[in-house]
Amino acid sequence: MTHTPPRHHDVIVVGAGQAGLSLSHYLQQRGIDHLLLEKNTPMHAWRHQRWDAFCLVTPNWQCKLPGHDYAGPEPHGFMKKGEIIAYLEAFLVKVNPPLMTGVTVRHVKPTSTGYTVHTSAGEFSARQVVVCSGGYHEPVVPRLAERLPAHIVQLHSEQYRNPQALPDGAVLVVGSGQSGAQIAEDLHLAGKQVHLAVGDAPRCARFYRGRDVVDWLADMGYYDMPVDQHPLREGVRDNTNHYVTGRDGGRDIDLRAFALQGMKLHGLLEGLQDGVMTFQDTLKDSLDQADRVYNGINAAIDRHIAQQGLDAPPPSVYEPVWQPLASVDHTRLDLAAAGITAVIWCIGFKPDFAWVDAPVFNGRGQPVHHRGVTSQPGLYFLGLPWLHTWGSGRFSGVARDALYLAEQIDAAQCRHLPAKQAGTSSPRSASATPC
Known part of the structure; x- marks a missing residue:
C-alpha cells in the first residue's frame, strides 16, 4: 500500500487575521517557505463578529500594519466597521500570502524533525509553527x-x-x-x-x-x-x-x-x-x-x-x-x-488551545512565552494581548512583534540548513538574507 507523505512547509502559520498576514509579509521578505491555514476567511472576526456601529477606539494613525500605514484623510479619526474591513482587505491584497481557507487545524504535535499538523484538509508537516489564532476563542x-x-x-x-x-x-x-x-x-x-x-x-x-x-x-x-x-x-x-x-x-x-x-x-x-x-x-x-x-x-x-x-x-x-x-x-x-x-x-472569551499538543501552557490555558517564543523549539504565538507591548494584539504593535518572530524563525531555519546550503540562496529565495 502506497503512503502519501504529508505536505511539508518550513513554516505553517495558523490564522489569517492581521497577525498571520503581518508575519507572512516578513517571511516573504526573507524568502522563507510558509503556508497560512485559516478555518474561515481572512479577517473573519472583523467581518462577522462586530456590531454594525462598531468603530475603532484608537485613532487611525495607530493603524500601522507592515507596509500598510493608514493613509486616509482622518489620521486622528476612528475608522468605522466598513472602513476597517476595507483597510484590511487592501492589506490582504498587498501581502498576497500563500493561503488555504476553510481549513480547521485540529492537532499540532511536535515530532523529532518539527511538527505534524492535522487539519480538516489532511495532514501537513512543518519545521516550525506559529499560532496566530488570537486568544478569544470561546464566548463566556x-x-x-x-x-x-x-x-x-x-x-x-x-x-x-x-x-x-x-x-x-x-x-x-x-x-x-x-x-x-x-x-x-x-x-x-x-x-x-x-x-x-x-x-x-x-x-x-x-x-x-x-x-x-x-x-x-x-x-x-x-x-x-x-x-x-x-x-x-x-x-x-x-x-x-x-x-x-x-x-x-x-x-x-x-x-x-x-x-x-x-x-x-x-x-x-x-x-x-x-x-x-x-x-x-x-x-x-x-x-x-x-x-x-x-x-x-x-x-x-x-x-x-x-x-x-x-x-x-x-x-x-x-x-x-x-x-x-x-x-x-x-x-x-x-x-x-x-x-x-x-x-x-459581554463578559469576554476564554482561550482554547487544546489542539496545540505541547507543554507550553499555564494553569489557565494561556501560553507561556517571551515575545511569542515558547520553550518548545519552533513553536511561536503572535497577536495575543500584551505579547510584548500594549499594541501586540492591535494594529499598532503587531508589525513589531511579527518582525521579531520572523527574525527568530529565520535564525532557526539557518541553524537547521544543511552545511552545503548555508549562506546560499537555495532553497531560500534570492532576496532572502543569507544565513
Missing part, C-alpha cells in the same frame, strides 16, 4: 443563562448587530468592558431601556488638555513599554481594557451620565432565582474605581506636561455627575416586571 456565558425564561433572546457580544434586530422591550447588558459599554451606549442611543451590570473595567478620557489621550500616552512612551517593565508584569495581560469610544469623532463613555439619562445600573451579576436576577452590592465601588483610573491617567499626563514644559489647556479632575442612591436597590432585577426581552452577554 454563565451557566445561569440556561435558566432564563425561554422568551428572552440571549446573545453574546460577538452575535450582536444592532438594536433593531432585538425584540421590543428592555435589554440587560452584562459586562461593562469595551464591548459591553459600547453596546449599552448603542442601545441607549436607539431609545432602548437598558439595564447594565457593571463590572470592574476601568475607563479613560477620550480627550484631555487639548489632545487625544492616546496621543499623550504615545509621547510618554506607554505604547513602547514591554510587558516585563510594566508595573503589573505579565499580570497586565489579565486586565480588562478601558472603556471609551471613537463613535461620532470620539468621546468619553460615562456610565454615570447614562444613569442620569435613564439607564439602569447594577453591580456584578450574582445569581438568578424565580425570575429575579441578583447582583452584588458593588456598583458604587466599581464606578468610583473607574473614575480613579480615569483621573489617574489624566494626572500622569499633567506630570508629563509639567516636566516637559509644554503649553496646554489647564488640567481638570472628573467629578461624579451621579451617585447610586441608597433608596434604590441596585442588587435585584425582576425580569418580567422590568420588561426584559433580551440579554447580551
